[in-house]
Amino acid sequence: MSGSLSHRLILAACAWVIALTVLGGLVLTFAFQRAATASFDVALNDQLRELVAGLTTAGAGQWQLSQPPGDSRYGDIYSGRYWQVEDQEGRRERSRSLWDSRLATCPAGPAGGPEWLSPEGPDGRPLRAIRQRIALPRRTQPVCVQVAVSRAALDAEIAQFTRTLVLALAVLAGGLLVAVWLQVSFGLRPLRRLAGQVRAVREGRADRIDGRHPVEIQPVVDELDAVLAHNRRLVERARSSSADLAHALKTPLSVMAAEVQRPGEDWRGTVDRQLQRMQALVQRHLGRAAVVGAGSGRRTPVRPVLEDLLGAMRRIHAARGIAFHCTAGDDAVFIGEREDLEELLGNLLDNAGKWARSRVDVEVAQDRDGLRIRIGDDGPGLTPAQREAATERGRRFDERAPGSGLGLGIVDDIAGSYDGHLRLDAGASGGLLAELWFPMPATNAA
Known part of the structure; x- marks a missing residue:
């Protein structure tokens, strides 16, 4: 599973769908069972009230059932509908459907509210029963009234609902699982397209x-x-x-x-x-x-590197009396290798020192957009055409000067590897102004 993102997403979604479907099915079944039982009990209680309404008492306090319940099923043997009335003296009347059986004897006690029972019927089938001890006029002892009905209809209704619910939830879960598969397949399609594009780059069909x-x-x-x-x-x-x-x-x-x-x-x-x-x-x-370190992400302070190089340049060009002036803040940072920065500045400072008449000026500035380094001299400078061609490898405009003509080309290459650039222009004192610029790396919020 760890080797496939789609498999992980599908399996995780399937687990949730199945778990929630089962849980939802259990909750719905329980709720329906309670609702069906409550409705069944209401009908059973109505039949008890009908039976109580038919009870009367004679002058001596003897009770009698003047009007039995009108449901004809109470007259069919073992029909699943039964009633029974008894008192504590042992007198009892019951429905014909009980035949030679009887419901459980009501324990002695005062009159009170209804009680719900789940006994077995005379044929062994489970019943849902209600009984209540009723106080009648001119009687000191209550009469116990019971009505029992077979649970078969209730259980069949619950079973039918459960079957229908299981079928519906199975169809729903199946549809959700198919939807999950389609969603994952559609959602990961850009990744598969990206993989194909990367493969095209690797195979040389795209750059x-x-x-x-x-x-x-x-x-x-x-x-x-x-x-x-x-x-x-x-x-x-x-x-x-x-x-x-x-x-x-x-x-x-x-x-x-x-x-x-x-x-x-x-x-x-x-x-x-x-x-x-x-x-x-x-x-x-x-x-x-x-030392090519573009993209390494290292932070190199500019000022210490400049101070080291300027010290070396002052010694190298001391005989000609070249003055090197530097303006650089302590917070200026080059995002890259120190060796690359030394290569960049060393070439530009050496080139400026060779052609300067009396001075070389260095200015370093950094803001939110990037790092800018300017190195200018008061030498003869270059024409616009010469400045355009100065970064060509091996290009020299004075064969008498020492060097291989590679310095500015090397600087341009290294600057380009850091997404920067080298720009040559005419300086304020008439010499050459070399400007290096490097962008600040983008920072993405997580």
């Missing part, structure tokens, strides 16, 4: 989950689409990293190939430098692949 879904599972669909989009970005980033590495290794390999073909020259130093450069490039790309 995302399309279509409208019920509001209850739409958040799941949105999260699945987000995971699929994130995985696509990771794949693209891996491909880009491979292309970047191949592009970066191309120049050292060409240099080594040219050096080893020069006769009579010592090319070992050049090859050794190029090998070190290649090893550094490989380690850098391996490190980037290892």
Whole structure:
């Protein structure tokens, strides 16, 4: 059962339907039995009143039944309808239907209200009986009057109602169970459709989950689409990293190939430098692949990372006298890995330090919409066309400057993996302004 949601829902609903149907049947049967018995007792009490009305007393206090009940069945032997009148002196009159039998003797006692009994009749069948001790005029002792009727009609009526009720409840329960099955099948249809769409994505027939879904599972669909989009970005980033590495290794390999073909020259130093450069490039790309943390949900304070990087940048560019100025609040947080943030800021700060004439300005701001980091320099800047092409991998606008031309492309890739973006613009001082923006993760109420 634990392996199928539909089976669990159907079995749980069936258990409730059956339990409530049985309970309802018992309650209805009990209520009908009480109502039928009460109606039966009212008729029985009326016959007792009729019998009492026919009792009279003579002058000596002797009682007599001047008018027996008019129901002819009291005259048929063992008909199931009986009456009996007796006193404490032993005098007794009874209906002809009792023949040579009699009803139970009434115990001595004062006059009082009616009593209900369930004795056996003369033929062994169960009876419903009522008896009452009646005070008559000019008599000191009461007279006991009894009327008994066979329960066969009452029991047959109750049995007929029970059979009809069981049949009706069985049909009702069957209909409810079919309705439950249809409801569960219809209700889980969107999940089966979702499973088919996920299978289509896995088999390569689709790249995302399309279509409208019920509001209850739409958040799941949105999260699945987000995971699929994130995985696509990771794949693209891996491909880009491979292309970047191949592009970066191309120049050292060409240099080594040219050096080893020069006769009579010592090319070992050049090859050794190029090998070190290649090893550094490989380690850098391996490190980037290892620290891709988009979607990890970790919170990295921005200010400590910036302070560490700015300290390093001040030492690196100390000879040129580049001043680094930073405005960042302590509450600014990057939702991602610290290593990725270091990679992002390190590339932008290093690029700004290389081209700045005298200063680099860093501004960090965070609000409900997201995190914004601006890094600007007072260097020569870039033209609009150059800014459009600056994030292309391996693109360099000055071959004399050190580097591989991968920095801005790497920053753009990492920012994209966090659903952010890198925007290049002209700074207020005429240099380049690089702006990073990352959205704040959505928080869904449970």
